[in-house]
Amino acid sequence: MPSWQDFQPFIVSGLALGGVYALSGVGLIVLYRATGVVYLAFGAVGAMGALIAWSLVNASVPGWVAWLVCVASAGVVTLGYGLLFGPALAKRDPLVKAVATLGLTLVLFGVMDLLWTTGGGQSRAITLPTDNGGFTLGQIQVTWTQVVGLGAGVAITVVTAAFLRYTKLGTAMRAMANDREITATLGVPVRRVEAAAWLGCGLLGGLAGLLLADLVALDATTLTFLVISSLAAALIARLRSIALTFVAAIVIGLIHDLLTPIQSLSNYRDMTPFVLAAVALLVLSRRRVISLSREEA
Amino acid sequence: MDSERGVIEVTGLTVRFGGVTSLDGMTVTFAAGTCGLIGPNGAGKTTFFNVLSGFVRPAAGSVLAFGDDLLAMVHFRRARWGVRRTFQTEQAIEDLTVFDNVAMVHEHAGLGSASRRQDVLDAIAFVGLEAGPAARVGTLAAGQRRLVEVARAVVGRPKLVLLDEPAAGLPDEETAHLGDVIRGIPEQTGGLTILVDHDMSLVSACCETTAVLDFGKLIASGPTAEVLRDERVVRAYLGTAELA
Amino acid sequence: MAGTAVRTARARPRPPLQKPGAGTLTRAAVVAVILLISLFALPELLSLYYVDAMTQVAVYAMVTLGLGLLVGRVGLVSLGQVAVLAIGAWTAARLLFATTLPYPVVLLAAGVVTMALGTLIGLPALRLRGLYLALITLMLAGAITVVLATANFPNGGHGFLGYDASSVHIPPIRRPSIAASDPAYFRYSVIVAALMFLLAGVHIKTRPGRAWAAIRQSEPAALAAGINVTLYKLWAFALASFITGVAGGVLAGAVHYLYSIGFPTQDSITLLAVVLMGGAYSLWGAVVAALLLQLLPAGLHNWGVSADWLTILFGLGVLQVLTTAPGGLADQVPKDLARLGRLLRRHLPSGAGG
Numbered sequence: 001m002p003s004w005q006d007f008q009p010f011i012v013s014g015l016a017l018g019g020v021y022a023l024s025g026v027g028l029i030v031l032y033r034a035t036g037v038v039y040l041a042f043g044a045v046g047a048m049g050a051l052i053a054w055s056l057v058n059a060s061v062p063g064w065v066a067w068l069v070c071v072a073s074a075g076v077v078t079l080g081y082g083l084l085f086g087p088a089l090a091k092r093d094p095l096v097k098a099v100a101t102l103g104l105t106l107v108l109f110g111v112m113d114l115l116w117t118t119g120g121g122q123s124r125a126i127t128l129p130t131d132n133g134g135f136t137l138g139q140i141q142v143t144w145t146q147v148v149g150l151g152a153g154v155a156i157t158v159v160t161a162a163f164l165r166y167t168k169l170g171t172a173m174r175a176m177a178n179d180r181e182i183t184a185t186l187g188v189p190v191r192r193v194e195a196a197a198w199l200g201c202g203l204l205g206g207l208a209g210l211l212l213a214d215l216v217a218l219d220a221t222t223l224t225f226l227v228i229s230s231l232a233a234a235l236i237a238r239l240r241s242i243a244l245t246f247v248a249a250i251v252i253g254l255i256h257d258l259l260t261p262i263q264s265l266s267n268y269r270d271m272t273p274f275v276l277a278a279v280a281l282l283v284l285s286r287r288r289v290i291s292l293s294r295e296e297a
Numbered sequence: 298m299d300s301e302r303g304v305i306e307v308t309g310l311t312v313r314f315g316g317v318t319s320l321d322g323m324t325v326t327f328a329a330g331t332c333g334l335i336g337p338n339g340a341g342k343t344t345f346f347n348v349l350s351g352f353v354r355p356a357a358g359s360v361l362a363f364g365d366d367l368l369a370m371v372h373f374r375r376a377r378w379g380v381r382r383t384f385q386t387e388q389a390i391e392d393l394t395v396f397d398n399v400a401m402v403h404e405h406a407g408l409g410s411a412s413r414r415q416d417v418l419d420a421i422a423f424v425g426l427e428a429g430p431a432a433r434v435g436t437l438a439a440g441q442r443r444l445v446e447v448a449r450a451v452v453g454r455p456k457l458v459l460l461d462e463p464a465a466g467l468p469d470e471e472t473a474h475l476g477d478v479i480r481g482i483p484e485q486t487g488g489l490t491i492l493v494d495h496d497m498s499l500v501s502a503c504c505e506t507t508a509v510l511d512f513g514k515l516i517a518s519g520p521t522a523e524v525l526r527d528e529r530v531v532r533a534y535l536g537t538a539e540l541a
Numbered sequence: 542m543a544g545t546a547v548r549t550a551r552a553r554p555r556p557p558l559q560k561p562g563a564g565t566l567t568r569a570a571v572v573a574v575i576l577l578i579s580l581f582a583l584p585e586l587l588s589l590y591y592v593d594a595m596t597q598v599a600v601y602a603m604v605t606l607g608l609g610l611l612v613g614r615v616g617l618v619s620l621g622q623v624a625v626l627a628i629g630a631w632t633a634a635r636l637l638f639a640t641t642l643p644y645p646v647v648l649l650a651a652g653v654v655t656m657a658l659g660t661l662i663g664l665p666a667l668r669l670r671g672l673y674l675a676l677i678t679l680m681l682a683g684a685i686t687v688v689l690a691t692a693n694f695p696n697g698g699h700g701f702l703g704y705d706a707s708s709v710h711i712p713p714i715r716r717p718s719i720a721a722s723d724p725a726y727f728r729y730s731v732i733v734a735a736l737m738f739l740l741a742g743v744h745i746k747t748r749p750g751r752a753w754a755a756i757r758q759s760e761p762a763a764l765a766a767g768i769n770v771t772l773y774k775l776w777a778f779a780l781a782s783f784i785t786g787v788a789g790g791v792l793a794g795a796v797h798y799l800y801s802i803g804f805p806t807q808d809s810i811t812l813l814a815v816v817l818m819g820g821a822y823s824l825w826g827a828v829v830a831a832l833l834l835q836l837l838p839a840g841l842h843n844w845g846v847s848a849d850w851l852t853i854l855f856g857l858g859v860l861q862v863l864t865t866a867p868g869g870l871a872d873q874v875p876k877d878l879a880r881l882g883r884l885l886r887r888h889l890p891s892g893a894g895g
Contacts, residue, residue, distance in 0.1 A: 095671040106856030274684040376767025388762030405767035
């Protein structure tokens with residue numbers, strides 16, 4: 001059993017990772033509640049944004065421009081998808097909407113592999129300026145990027161909660177989560193609110209992609225499927241509570257990284273989000289006797 | 298004799314969904330024959346049916362059907378006991394024939410295969426279906442599909458037949474035919490029928506007694522003609538001057 | 542009275558009756574011809590490269606069959622079928638290395654073990670609503686993939702896992718003695734696949750198939766009709782897992798070395814995509830899906846085109862299917878042919894018309 005000292009650096013990295021999962025989870029929940037779509041392509045848009053940023057940096061474009069383009073591209077792709085396919089699928093089952101985003105994931109996957117092939121064993125990396133600085137907490141080294149990771153998670157959670165509560169647009173989103181048709185009859189510009197939700201979610205995807213590319217790896221497959229960890233957090237929060245998503249995301253990030261120094265379990269640590277989400281889903285199912293469609297309930 | 302035919306005794310039935318109380322202490326006895334259950338949208342009628350079907354667990358209350366504790370049975374076993382139901386949205390299976398649709402209910406209700414063919418054909422004939430038993434339900438018009446659903450609801454000798462807005466969306470002529478069929482159910486099955494519908498002429502024509510729900514509360518019950526004239530009932534429907 | 546209503550109703554003309562016999566016979570004939578061509582003509586006509594690809598088509602036709610049953614017949618979406626395939630392959634490899642059991646027995650065992658695991662996992666998951674069920678299959682598949690990556694595929698070693706970390710030379714997974722060559726193994730896999738399709742067909746035409754149709758139409762209605770929905774869903778899971786497990790066994794023999802296949806999570810998504818495109822409901826759809834999944838990439842690779850274009854195509858295909866044609870391609874084609882038939886009949890001279 002590793003010592004307390006062996007665990008320490010992983011507490012920091014786990015918190016940073018958890019923070020990014022949290023901001024991703026919040027993005028997923030806001031979009032789900034406004035549109036009923038579980039945006040499984042969240043990781044893929046972030047991955048592509050990060051790859052675009054990498055290409056720009058390689059082409060000697062200033063760093064901050066590249067980061068902005070990364071976030072913006074994810075937002076644009078997501079908004080585009082939402083505008084193109086949102087209305088067509090609006091009345092369908094949440095399952096159909098989610099599977100449709102898998103279609104988008106495949107398209108992005110193919111595009112990423114075409115434009116940024118992984119053959120030849122070359123590995124890419126993104127370094128943010130915040131990687132170089134940091135401070136020491138006791139015996140642990142903390143980089144600014146890790147602080148940004150956790151900080152962004154906290155900030156996005158708080159800001160989003162406030163946004164949903166206090167702003168007109170946020171209240172409209174909450175109303176739509178309850179009933180889209182009724183909200184429309186109240187004069188709320190439903191399409192515009194949805195567009196805002198799509199864009200917001202996409203921007204968060206770009207931000208998450210950028211941070212994860214730095215903290216974890218710049219690899220299309222890895223980044224695309226890291227969405228599952230964020231999804232796990234959102235599922236634990238029953239796709240409803242933003243606060244619970246934050247807590248769950250931090251726990252997932254911590255458990256995952258804390259398993260690293262434990263020899264016997266280390267290889268299995270990637271199972272963490274899967275197992276936690278599966279357990280959460282099963283607990284979720286205990287409440288209802290049988291699921292009913294809207295008309296039958 | 299009427300006293301030998303079964304009744305449904307509902308006592309203090311309460312259902313809550315989150316913060317909403319769908320049914321509030323509903324206490325009523327459904328007498329033998331055909332009973333109506335009416336009320337404005339959202340009054341709790343379908344929730345009541347869902348409790349009887351076993352899809353919703355009540356927070357409190359009991360349902361004694363023909364003396365048996367209905368709520369103690371697992372949902373899919375209630376068909377075996379003798380509950381049949383139609384739904385607001387279609388449930389006749391498009392890919393199967395009329396015969397298979399009705400036979401499936403007969404089979405899964407635990408009724409013997411010896412009498413199956415005859416029972417199914419009897420039920421199909423009873424509802425007056427135009428199409429033959431070998432027709433695929435997917436090829437039938439809406440009104441015909443509704444009749445298939447009614448056939449599924451009356452096959453064998455069910456104890457309790459729940460009809461949830463069977464006339465919704467049907468033209469007058471088909472509604473009239475449906476009314477004829479519904480009136481014949483007690484004799485055909487020996488069971489008790491509860492009819493939920495918004496078409497008051499259908500309810501008047503078919504049901505001897507009627508209960509009225511509003512916001513989950515029972516506001517009237519008794520002979521249909523009296524209930525439809527009741528001031529509280531008229532007020533609950535808001536603006537409908539005359540119901541009968 | 543109901544009686545009078547019946548008499549009045551019968552007076553109206555009845556819709557024309559269908560002739561079921563002719564349709565089933567034509568279908569059977571087509572299947573027989575395709576099987577004969579596959580077994581006798583294809584191995585002679587195709588190069589070894591394509592024989593290999595077609596063996597993969599046979600294997601994955603079983604996987605798409607399983608997924609098609611779940612998605613098309615019962616309405617359950619599983620995003621973890623590739624993990625199920627991996628379990629089947631692992632079991633078969635373990636048995637083939639550790640024992641000298643005849644191939645059919647190994648395939649059966651792989652199917653049964655996979656079925657047992659699939660049912661065990663399916664049991665608690667089945668209470669979940671459609672979306673959550675799909676997500677939990679994704680989660681469980683992800684977990685299984687991690688376990689397999691760590692446990693590795695058997696390589697002739699001892700112990701439960703059958704993996705010898707120190708061995709440098711990995712023995713190939715054996716094939717049945719009667720089907721050792723590639724063309725012979727292709728025929729073997731076609732026969733196994735045909736048997737699986739037959740198994741599925743029998744299920745669909747009898748009681749479970751009818752119950753599944755009821756469940757797909759409306760679960761509450763099925764329950765109200767007395768159908769034990771959980772039992773029939775579990776049955777579907779068990780059948781799909783069994784078939785996929787057998788496919789895993791055939792796959793093990795086909796590739797000889799399982800470590801070369803990643804069984805990544807992405808493949809489960811691609812699998813769902815092709816099943817949707819091919820048509821989840823019909824059995825033909827499963828074959829079309831397998832052709833899309835294995836033959837098309839082989840062809841493209843041969844012509845120097847990147848497989849990524851296919852991934853993009855599949856993604857677009859999913860979007861197209863979900864927004865327009867829920868029946869998929871295999872459903873569209875018969876519809877189009879029927880429309881063509883009607884058009885032709887209308888234009889034939891009146892004497893020949895029906």
